[in-house]
Amino acid sequence: MAADLMEGSEAIAAAMVAAGCRFFAGYPMTPFTEVLEHMAKRLPPVGGVCINAESELEAVGMAWGAAATGTPAATGSTGQGLALMQESFAELSYGRVPLVLLNMARAQGDYFQATRGGGHGDYRHVVLAPADANEASELVQLAFHLAFLWRNPVLVMGDYYLAHTMQSVTVEPLDFGPLPPADWALDGSSGGTGRAKLLSSLSQTKRRDMAGYDLGQVYVEHAQRIAEMLAAIEPRAESGFTDDADVVVVAYGTPGRYVRAAVERLRAEGEKVGYVRPVTLLPFPDDAVRRAAAGAKCVAVYEVNTGQMYDDVRLALLGSVPTEFIGGPSYDESGFGIAPDLDVNKMKDRIRGVLGRVNGQKAAV
Amino acid sequence: MTQIFEVEGHSTIPTHTAPTIPAKLVDDFTPTLIDYGEHHLCPGCGEPIAMRSAMEAVEELGLVQRAIAVFGIGCYTAYSNNLDIEVLQALHGRAPSLATGVKRAKPDTFVFTVQGDGDMVNEGLQEVLHTAARGENVTCILLNNGVFGETGGHVTATTVLGQRTKNTLDGRQAERDGYPILISNLIAQLEGAAFVARCAVNNAGNVARTKKLIQRAFETQVARRGFSFVEILTMCPTGWFIETTEAPGYLQENLSPVHAPGVLVDRLAE
Numbered sequence: 001m002a003a004d005l006m007e008g009s010e011a012i013a014a015a016m017v018a019a020g021c022r023f024f025a026g027y028p029m030t031p032f033t034e035v036l037e038h039m040a041k042r043l044p045p046v047g048g049v050c051i052n053a054e055s056e057l058e059a060v061g062m063a064w065g066a067a068a069t070g071t072p073a074a075t076g077s078t079g080q081g082l083a084l085m086q087e088s089f090a091e092l093s094y095g096r097v098p099l100v101l102l103n104m105a106r107a108q109g110d111y112f113q114a115t116r117g118g119g120h121g122d123y124r125h126v127v128l129a130p131a132d133a134n135e136a137s138e139l140v141q142l143a144f145h146l147a148f149l150w151r152n153p154v155l156v157m158g159d160y161y162l163a164h165t166m167q168s169v170t171v172e173p174l175d176f177g178p179l180p181p182a183d184w185a186l187d188g189s190s191g192g193t194g195r196a197k198l199l200s201s202l203s204q205t206k207r208r209d210m211a212g213y214d215l216g217q218v219y220v221e222h223a224q225r226i227a228e229m230l231a232a233i234e235p236r237a238e239s240g241f242t243d244d245a246d247v248v249v250v251a252y253g254t255p256g257r258y259v260r261a262a263v264e265r266l267r268a269e270g271e272k273v274g275y276v277r278p279v280t281l282l283p284f285p286d287d288a289v290r291r292a293a294a295g296a297k298c299v300a301v302y303e304v305n306t307g308q309m310y311d312d313v314r315l316a317l318l319g320s321v322p323t324e325f326i327g328g329p330s331y332d333e334s335g336f337g338i339a340p341d342l343d344v345n346k347m348k349d350r351i352r353g354v355l356g357r358v359n360g361q362k363a364a365v
Numbered sequence: 366m367t368q369i370f371e372v373e374g375h376s377t378i379p380t381h382t383a384p385t386i387p388a389k390l391v392d393d394f395t396p397t398l399i400d401y402g403e404h405h406l407c408p409g410c411g412e413p414i415a416m417r418s419a420m421e422a423v424e425e426l427g428l429v430q431r432a433i434a435v436f437g438i439g440c441y442t443a444y445s446n447n448l449d450i451e452v453l454q455a456l457h458g459r460a461p462s463l464a465t466g467v468k469r470a471k472p473d474t475f476v477f478t479v480q481g482d483g484d485m486v487n488e489g490l491q492e493v494l495h496t497a498a499r500g501e502n503v504t505c506i507l508l509n510n511g512v513f514g515e516t517g518g519h520v521t522a523t524t525v526l527g528q529r530t531k532n533t534l535d536g537r538q539a540e541r542d543g544y545p546i547l548i549s550n551l552i553a554q555l556e557g558a559a560f561v562a563r564c565a566v567n568n569a570g571n572v573a574r575t576k577k578l579i580q581r582a583f584e585t586q587v588a589r590r591g592f593s594f595v596e597i598l599t600m601c602p603t604g605w606f607i608e609t610t611e612a613p614g615y616l617q618e619n620l621s622p623v624h625a626p627g628v629l630v631d632r633l634a635e
Contacts, residue, residue: 023470049469054495058462061455061492065435065466068453073470091456186467188474191450192398192429198446200436200454207447208400 003170008162011133012102013038014171015140016074021100022048023066023073025059031163031336032077032104056081060088060099067092067099068199070185072144076102076156078336079110083118089153090119094201094222096184098147100140101125101155104163106336107329108253111308114157115282122219124226126150126233127281129157129252133169136162139279145176150229151184157281160337161254236279237288241267245274247354248292250313251302252278255327255342259302262347273351281309286316293321297358300351303327304339322358326350396420398429398449405443409609411599411616412441412508414566418576418597419479419506423450426583431475433467435460437484440514444479458489461496464503475586477504483513486522486548493552493594500557500591504582507548507594510601511620518604522546525623529606545623549596553629559591561630565598565621567613578628585633598624 006014012035016024024043026036036052043050049066053059056077063075077085082103092099103110114127126146130136136158143154184204190197198204203218238256241263242248251259256277263275276292278285293299299321301310307325314323330341341347378384395402398420404413423432429450436445438457445452455463460478468476485493485507493505512530513519520530520537523545527536537545553561560582564575575597582593598620600612607615 023466025466051465051469053462054491057459058465058492058495061459061462062466062469064455065453065463065468066470067466068463069467069470069474071470073466087456088459095454186433186451186453186474187471188431188433188451190430191432194400194449196449197451198454200445200452202442202454203446205446206400213446 003168005166006133006169007034007164007166008133008136008158009034009104009164010038011137011169011171012140012156012158013042015137016100017042017046017048018171018173019141019144020072021074021144022046023063023071024048025051025053025062025075027053027056027059027077027081029078029081031106031160032081032102034163035076035102035104056084060085063099064088064092064097067097068186070182072148074100074102076104078104078106079113082110082113086118087120089117089125090121090123091201092153093123093125093226094121094218095199096151096204097199098151099153100143100147101153102158103155104158104160106160107331107339108159108255108304108308110157111281111303111305114155115312122223124230124282125153125155126283127155127157129279129281130162131253131256131277133162133165133167135279137169137171138174141174142176145179146233148179148182152226152229157253159254230283233280233283235283235285235288237276237285238279239276239288239292240274242274242276242292244272244295246272246297246358247300247351248274248276248296249300249302249326249351250276250278250289250309252281252309255302255304258342258344258347262344262351265344266348266351271352271355273355278309284312284316289313289316290320293317296321298322298324298354300324300326300354302347302350304330304341324354326354396424398424399444400447400449404447406440407603409600409602409612410440411510411566411601414572415506415508415575415597415599416441416444416479418566418572419477419579420448422576422579422583426580426587428475428583428587431473433474433476435464435467435476435478437478437480437489439481439484439508441479441481441508458484458487458492460484461489461492461503461505464505465496465499465501468501468503475583477506477583479506479508481514482507482509482511482521482523486546490522493548494555497552497558497592497594498555500559502586502589502591504586504593504595506579507596508599509596509624510599510604512601512604514601514604518601518606523548523624525619528619530604547624549594549624549629552594557592558594558630559632560585560593562594562628563596563598563624563626565616565626567598567600567616571626581631581633588633590632596624598626
């Protein structure tokens with residue numbers, strides 16, 4: 001299939017349609033707006049529906065209703081809009097409704113929101129973090145597959161750069177394997193059979209079954225399913241130059257691309273540095289981080305926030321290797337958009353600083 | 366041969382032969398679309414009557430195998446797992462959005478919400494207004510008793526002035542607690558609303574009218590005329606802190622004068 005020149009937002013929209021998505025609802029907010037615009041153009045010609053909802057709450061509600069009919073559906077926003085939707089994400093998880101969620105994030109302050117979740121109770125959902133439009137095209141389709149496989153929401157974490165950067169993209173339907181039949185999906189037809197379907201976060205057990213009403217049991221079984229899901233899904237990460245690295249830098253999303261470029265240039269200059277770019281943020285690629293860190297003197301974490309994924313890196317390493325946070329909040333005057341710190345030369349300087357400190361410490365010992 | 370033992374001071378019935386009038390169980394009075402006849406709602410509650418009316422309307426209009434009910438959160442949620450039609454459970458206040466998504470994704474389904482006044486008029490007011498304004502081809506059913514029944518009788522956005530609630534023990538006062546929202550009147554102003562009616566289930570005549578209005582609302586959706594809405598005033602003696610037997614009269618004297626029953630919009634015939 002021929003490649004097309006398109007921005008990440010369009011690649012994401014094209015990938016959703018390729019994955020079978022036929023319902024999308026959203027509320028405009030930069031840098032999510034363009035995804036909504038592209039879906040409004042792309043869904044009607046394939047018989048799908050795109051609604052500009054009156055709020056993020058209604059957007060997630062509409063997508064939830066469509067998803068309940070077994071229609072592959074998605075919604076999204078930026079972190080602010082996702083904050084409004086968190087209650088629904090939790091209920092979608094308890095109610096076992098598959099829905100794909102997009103966070104076209106402003107900087108990287110939403111890492112905790114995405115991976116810890118702001119909803120109520122003991123739920124989790126998978127988080128996928130592409131670094132460019134081609135990877136987004138694959139991960140968006142994977143998100144639909146995982147959502148239907150596990151009947152749980154899946155979040156794709158994009159950002160401002162991904163949304164707005166034009167690049168050559170190939171979007172073609174990907175096959176991730178068979179899915180169980182969507183026998184839970186509502187279409188009205190089971191009414192009057194004595195076995196009418198119920199899709200509820202409060203229990204899928206009907207009174208006629210006389211099984212009693214035990215919401216506690218519902219939550220326990222839900223937690224078991226989530227644990228099974230997180231254990232079964234293989235974490236993904238990209239890494240490079242880690243074999244003999246003194247310093248391994250961990251970064252995700254667009255900053256992960258900058259770190260990769262900085263590490264490549266430092267290697268060309270003879271510096272012993274490597275990188276790991278987590279692709280699944282939940283489940284977090286603990287093993288990949290541990291393997292990369294083996295033999296390193298320090299694992300540095302770069303994020304455009306005050307250090308959120310840094311917690312997960314430290315949990316993966318459990319003190320086995322010293323760590324250092326070398327990121328930080330960085331914004332243009334809009335409060336999001338282009339981060340002045342996202343500059344390969346600045347990043348090289350920070351990584352060199354870590355190299356100097358760890359090798360200097362060693363020399364001092 | 367039937368032998369009757371007389372016990373002084375007690376009337377007696379023969380127990381070793383079948384009664385001449387067959388005994389009836391609670392399920393004998395239960396509409397076929399309600400799975401299980403017993404419910405755990407309080408004595409005197411109006412919600413089972415409203416649910417029964419809605420289920421009878423679904424059946425009589427032949428919508429059983431197209432229907433999807435979207436439930437809000439309140440006492441009536443007890444029926445969400447007790448119906449022989451498909452049910453989607455929503456968050457508190459959010460049923461109209463879910464109903465919108467269901468209907469847009471599957472236009473041949475018949476979709477209605479079941480919500481209380483706390484759910485629809487407090488938490489989810491914008492949802493029902495936007496859904497009505499959009500002319501969404503779904504039906505929203507409001508069970509309005511003017512209190513949060515499930516939490517034990519707290520003031521809602523439809524509580525009438527003077528009504529005692531857990532947090533307005535001396536009665537709702539406008540200067541302190543604001544005024545009730547007359548939700549049917551609000552929705553009736555929106556062009557997307559094709560049918561809007563308010564009724565009550567506090568006596569046999571009103572119950573019969575309620576069922577007719579629900580049917581009319583459902584017919585509006587079947588005819589694809591746009592948004593249809595039925596507000597049903599229901600008794601909540603527990604949340605009103607009165608005797609069960611007083612509740613129908615209390616509704617008539619206190620709720621009906623403010624939330625006046627009647628058909629506000631009917632564009633089905635147009």
